[in-house]
Amino acid sequence: MKRLLALLSLLGLALAQGLALWQAVEVPGGVCADGSPYRFYVSPGDPKKVVLDFQGGGACWDAATCGPESRTYRKRVDTQELALAQGIYNRLSVANPFHGWTHVFVPYCTGDLHVGRATVDYGGYRVHHQGARNVQAVLEYLFKNHTNPERVFVTGCSAGAYGAVFWADKVLATYKNAQVAVCGDAGVGVRTEGFPGFARWNPRLPDLPGLSPNPEVSEIYLALARAYPKAVVAQYTTVLDGTQIFFYGLMKGEATPSEATAREWALKAQEAALRPAQAANYTFYLAPGSQHCILPRPELYTLKVGEVSFLDWLRGLAEGKAPPRVRP
Template sequence: MWVCSRRCRPMYTRLTYRFGWLTRGALVALLLSLGACSDDSETPTKDMGAQDMIAQDAAPREASADMPVGDSAPQVPDTVLPDASADPITAADKTWTWVPFPGARCANDTPTGIGVSLNSASTKVLIYMSGGGACWSAATCKTFQLAVNLDGYDKTKFDADKSVTENGVAVFDRTDSNNPYAEWNHVYIPYCTGDVHSGTQYSPVSGQHHVGYRNIGRYLSRLVPTFSSATQVVFSGSSAGGVGTFLNYEQVQTAFGTIPVHVLNDSGAAMEETYLKPALQTQWDAAWGISKVFPSGCTDCKIGNIDAIYDYLATTYPKKRFALISSLADKTLRKFYGFGNSPPKDLTADDWKKGLNDIADNKLSKLSNWRVFFIDSDVHVFFTKTGLTTTTKGTQLSDWITAFNDDTDAWVDVRP
């Protein structure tokens, strides 16, 4: 999946780049090293991996503090440390500021943090989680590095990350009249755990600290007091960050209490098992421990049935809004979902379209607080400089997002 670059390449092209630089032979070697990971195998190979979904009912300060390391490696210590302060964040208005969190860790167990651009005149908050691939094994994490920032993400990287500080992410652009979030408070959550922001453990298989879910809990310990007077929070993300919105929603809404939190997911769809193979989900869980963050009230949420999260969120939070943006032939997610095939092979554009429409027709259309905006293309992620002007059937994406924010009658399903 997904975004950012170690050398500040344009955001949202990273995964395509990562696969693009592999020669045909190298890509074949990667696929062979991943081994068979299809639904046909009762015992998926050790190195075939992890990647997406789900959220949990837990107070933010506790969610990060007490999660164990992987069950298969209890002897490996987790060095997540308590943060020195849960005080509100203070920073100059409309200026990007790095906020370190000593207890939040990257995959290499180095500390990380978040970026904020505050606007004291606004009571609305956009929390955005970045994307940038995913990894779950020695091959995907170390040999081919299919996730970004596994070597860490700190203030130095943030200051150099032009995709954030120079309006590469459209929803942060305060100068763009098409941006519905131009005057909101902005929170940027970087991605350096390789686990779609949803891991809970150290993995001896990948050799990485996949603790993205725990990091979100750390950030909430200061974000909640910072925005204690907020009237609205939009919890958003692109690609891996989009997937993470599902998995982290419950801990975010629980933390903010009576302040409404709504979800805006850019290109992070979860599909049913015909397309998102249970064996692949099993490998994700082995590396990241995502089943540990399934909402305790979601009895149908389990490995092999990740898409049950749609129904759970809608019925548990009926007054909250959930939005999914996706192209009908997303070329990047088709690659990652393709790791569930044996041998690994991209989903076809037709299969992706079928899977996406299946979710929309048989799940989301029956849920009163879910809406979709689909685009007839193979583009991956739309929160780019020109992405907000994307149009489907005469409706511009930025206008649809405004309707989502304001909960007007114009917020309807938009599909080609």
């Protein structure tokens, strides 16, 4: 029992130390799905080098996925990634490609991929899909406090990958003289035909030429790369990502995805990752396996596909270069 208490004490100390490196910024008028207040976090560093990082945490779009007992999305601000201090959140590791950078962390608690502008009643349970309002407050802070950065890295894991790609146009349009890289982690955008989520959320869409009214994520990646040829646009995923397959199954009405659904997702995911490759400044890193996300994980420092380590690939992005395209 004493050993268990000692271990719990050490864990609590480690979590407290991880959070100690971050400063909370309150957002007046910001709101999470359940009506609780919104805030974001900043870990100060070099003001000329900035990571804009969108948190993941599922999504919801109907009474089943949005209900009070649903576990498919975060309902309030959660800082688990910051406390655990793994992957890019290990602010003390010199191996971190973003060691010494300013890191702006955008929590996710609205079930709408960071883009919603609606409040919806799902059979008596109201959900505030107000991700766009929250992100706008973060961007106002960023643009006010970092007026002329040299390097900017826009990223996010899972739902945060969509936040990154859907808001990257605002960053690129504002920081025209900076080296900007955009990298979505484990959010390739495979969805069913007629998926109702975006209609529910009333999303803020990127301001890019040639986009369709309800664009596919691969379409946005390509439009970003073409509109901003000096930027580097990239994404990462495993080829059998279990979490992305799970959500694709939910879209099809499957509580547990079938093998056929998993195979279907895998084929469509690789197509989605490859489609923007007609732009020279777009790149990707496809890894074997089913793990979901890499940026918040220790595998960031150990993964290697063929001759290319993910860490070296990520360092290239951090330096504003287009690293090689990698697939198993």
